[in-house]
Amino acid sequence: MTAPVNDPVIGAVWADVVGQPDAVETLTAATRSAAALIDGSGDASGMTHAWLFTGPPGSGRTVAARAFAATLQCTTDGIGCGQCRGCRTTFAGTHADVRVVVPEGLSISVAEMRALVQLAARRPASGRWQVVIIADADRLTEGAANALLKAVEEPPARTVFLLCAPSDHPDDVSVTIRSRCRTINLRTPSAESIAEVLQRRDGIEAELATWAASVSGGHVGRARRLATDDAARDRRASVLRIPLGLRRFADVFDCADALVKAAETDAAEVSKERDEAELDALRTAMGAGGTGKGTAAATRGAKGAEKELERRQKSRATRTQRDVLDLALVDLAGFYRDVLVTRSGSPAVLNHPDHAGQSASAAESWSPESTLARLEAVLACREALELNVKPRIAVEAMVTRLYRPM
Ligand SMILES: [Zn+2]
Structure with a gap:
């Protein structure tokens, strides 16, 4: 069920929080308590300073966190009207008291986290709340997590931290941070x-x-992409051709190569525009092309800043490429699950209902053991990538096992 958009009590900002009625109810109650806290009247027990939004990728963790931030900043009726300046600037990313941190490279550095914690300790300019959203709290380094923990343990009166992570497992969020947070568990819509x-x-x-x-x-974002982007549809189709397309040993290297190249192309498309815009902004800020006194020193400084930016962009590109490749692997794993489901005669919903014919034909010719071995090969590849094994090496090892599973 989707949050009823026209409900007078549930604000419009919740419209895109898909299929999460329980979470919306809890967060709406929290906003009422937050208003009570500001007024010094009524029941404030529904509000707290640190929230952890958990849920599988694509379930809308940051979308929900941003909607909550908007309701906290909403100036019209305090339920997230979606129309007032507070709501609109929160969504546009320009609200002075809402900060969204997206780890750009592989993690957030300690220095970045310290700076953020300092900013979050300021009094809110709007007189309401300072909100800090950390989009991938599971990508914090230990040092950054420690810097954050201090702030979460002794939160300034009007500061709210909204952390987003796949789960509240200690691998994703440290036990000490989790113990300070109220958890909002999002389900797969x-x-x-x-x-x-x-x-x-x-x-x-x-x-x-x-x-x-x-x-x-x-995965809401992936659904939108598949519905609007022909190239994304083509890439999915080519990934799903792999299981039945591995006929000769030579196909192994072609398939591995295609998978890695597709991820590189996809990531490059995502990165290119953003990288160029950032470099332009930096050059403008550094006053490129100037002449006169002090220009030489300024140019040296600008070169250093450009190098630093390039380093960060490279690190972010690596992350994007791994994320894109991971999505392809999730599709592939889904296919082998479909084969197992079909073979077992279970009525479970298929991951790829539009490839039911292919998974049925594989279910007839493969033993359940060999299908399971293939599924394990895909999962092992995901783990290897998470451990920073080079994509090409991990993918070639996987496709070899897909071709000859046991
Ligand atoms: Zn509003």
Whole structure:
């Protein structure tokens, strides 16, 4: 079920928090308590200074956190009207008291976290709340997590931390930080609720929206991409050709090469525009092309800053490439799960209902043991990438095992 958009008590900012009625209810109650705290009246027990949004990738952790931030900053009725300056600037990313931290490279540095904690300790300019959203709290380094812990343990009166992570497992968020947070657990949204939001918000026609939602694995952003981007559809199709396409040993290297190159191309597309814009902004800020006194020193400083920016962009590109490759691996794992599901005769919903014919034909010719071995090969590849094994090496090892599983 989607949050009813026209409900007078639930604000419009919740419209894109797909299929999460329980979370919306808790956070709406928290906003009422937050208002009570500011007024010094009523029950404030629903509000706290640190929240942990957990849920699988694509379930909308940051979308929910941002909607909550908007309701906290909403000046009209305090429920997130979506229209007032507080709501609009929160969504536009320009609200003076809302900071969204997205780890750009592989993690957030200690220095960045310290600077952030210092900013968060200021009094809110709006007189309401200082909100800090940390989009991937699971990518904090130990040092950064420690710097954050201090702030979460002794939060300034009007500061709220919203952390987002896949789960509250100690691998994702340290036990000490988790113990200071109230957890909002998001579930995988249903295909129906994703199809509904694609039609309503993105104006995608019903049939395409339903198809994209059905093959997205409950990932809202991925569903939108598949519905609107031909290249994304092509890449998914080429990934799903791999299982039945491995006929000769030579196919192993072609498939591995195609997977790695597709991830590189995809990541490069995502990065290129952003990288160039950042470099332009930096050059403008550094006053490139100036002449006169002090220019030489300024130029040396600018070169140093450019080098630093390039280093960060490279690190971020590596992360993007790994994320893109991981999505392809999730699709691939989904196919082998479908083969197992089909073989066992279980009525479970398929990951790739539009490839049911292929998974059925694989279920007939492969033993369950060999299918399971293939699935394990994909999962092992995901783990290897997480441990920083070079993509090409990890992917070649995986495809070799897909071709000859046991
Ligand atoms: Zn508002």
